[in-house]
Amino acid sequence: MKLSTKGRYGLRAMFDLAQHYGSGPIPLKSVAERQDISEHYLEQLISGLKKAGLVQSVRGAQGGYSLARKPGEITVSDVLRVLEGPMGPVDCVLEQDAVKCSRANDCISRIVWEKLRDSMIKTMDSITLQDMCEEAEKLKKKSENYMYYI
Amino acid sequence: MKLSTKGRYGLRAMFDLAQHYGSGPIPLKSVAERQDISEHYLEQLISGLKKAGLVQSVRGAQGGYSLARKPGEITVSDVLRVLEGPMGPVDCVLEQDAVKCSRANDCISRIVWEKLRDSMIKTMDSITLQDMCEEAEKLKKKSENYMYYI
DNA sequence: ATAATAACCAACTAAATCGATAGGAATTAG
DNA sequence: CTAATTCCTATCGATTTAGTTGGTTATTAT
Numbered sequence: 496m497k498l499s500t501k502g503r504y505g506l507r508a509m510f511d512l513a514q515h516y517g518s519g520p521i522p523l524k525s526v527a528e529r530q531d532i533s534e535h536y537l538e539q540l541i542s543g544l545k546k547a548g549l550v551q552s553v554r555g556a557q558g559g560y561s562l563a564r565k566p567g568e569i570t571v572s573d574v575l576r577v578l579e580g581p582m583g584p585v586d587c588v589l590e591q592d593a594v595k596c597s598r599a600n601d602c603i604s605r606i607v608w609e610k611l612r613d614s615m616i617k618t619m620d621s622i623t624l625q626d627m628c629e630e631a632e633k634l635k636k637k638s639e640n641y642m643y644y645i
Numbered sequence: 646m647k648l649s650t651k652g653r654y655g656l657r658a659m660f661d662l663a664q665h666y667g668s669g670p671i672p673l674k675s676v677a678e679r680q681d682i683s684e685h686y687l688e689q690l691i692s693g694l695k696k697a698g699l700v701q702s703v704r705g706a707q708g709g710y711s712l713a714r715k716p717g718e719i720t721v722s723d724v725l726r727v728l729e730g731p732m733g734p735v736d737c738v739l740e741q742d743a744v745k746c747s748r749a750n751d752c753i754s755r756i757v758w759e760k761l762r763d764s765m766i767k768t769m770d771s772i773t774l775q776d777m778c779e780e781a782e783k784l785k786k787k788s789e790n791y792m793y794y795i
Numbered sequence: 796a797t798a799a800t801a802a803c804c805a806a807c808t809a810a811a812t813c814g815a816t817a818g819g820a821a822t823t824a825g
Numbered sequence: 826c827t828a829a830t831t832c833c834t835a836t837c838g839a840t841t842t843a844g845t846t847g848g849t850t851a852t853t854a855t
Contacts, residue, residue, distance in 0.1 A: 731836095
């Protein structure tokens with residue numbers, strides 16, 4: 496019941512782009528360095544995010560990636576859906592393309608998994624990249640205050 | 646972000662035992678047949694559940710397994726914790742033995758994962774095996790009504 | 796006693812997935 | 826032109842998954 500590095504790295508990368516939103520295209524190399532992720536691997540992840548329309552790219556020198564929408568209009572679930580596939584703790588309750596099994600009609604576990612899926616989606620839907628940026632601001636101010644008193 | 650068969654099969658098996666609660670020890674063979682799970686594989690799963698004190702066993706002929714507590718006193722999270730390990734979508738926010746990473750102090754993703762973890766736990770904590778048995782009763786009555794009108 | 800039942804135990808394995816790495820082609824700014 | 830950067834495909838070692846195999850031990854019914 497774990498996320499893979501795709502989801503984890505991918506969200507970190509998107510958060511990074513959100514923090515640089517409005518500053519033109521950001522080269523993946525710099526994202527990879529700041530977030531300490533293999534650049535080549537990140538490339539694969541962002542390729543999916545581009546296909547899904549969450550980021551846009553500019554090729555060539557001075558190129559890079561940027562968010563395709565405002566940070567407030569991209570949720571954590573948007574990102575995770577692309578990188579981890581449709582949400583759901585088991586295949587028979589996936590949001591999309593759920594694989595009905597033979598016992599689907601009277602499977603009580605299924606009801607449990609549906610509830611779990613819904614609570615996960617609700618939580619991930621409620622957090623946008625902007626929310627994350629605001630949290631980062633809070634944290635920054637906190638640490639500045641702290642420094643002040645040393 | 647998927648459960649393994651351990652969690653899925655294990656919950657089905659525990660639900661099966663819950664439905665037979667009070668009828669003495671249930672041989673694993675019959676659970677495996679009803680739930681369509683390899684008996685030998687189920688053995689491995691239930692061994693963990695026994696160690697965790699969720700089921701008790703009686704050896705020898707007429708032996709088998711039974712719940713160690715009332716179905717209303719065993720939650721889905723109790724079962725999943727044993728079979729899937731401590732809950733948490735990433736290692737740095739596990740309920741127990743969380744692995745702090747180097748960026749833990751100012752990692753915003755971490756806040757997201759904590760929220761996700763909490764919503765998952767809340768949901769799984771709120772469902773007991775008895776709840777599942779009651780759902781099964783509901784479903785049974787529904788289908789009986791349906792049959793009546795054919 | 797003996798046969799049957801059923802828990803218990805340990806080792807092995809095929810297949811899939813993960814987390815990259817490797818190497819280059821296409822595009823663009825300066 | 827050339828340096829930077831996206832884009833694309835293929836490969837790979839390690840780990841995990843989902844079992845299977847082949848037993849041993851304990852208990853009960855006959």
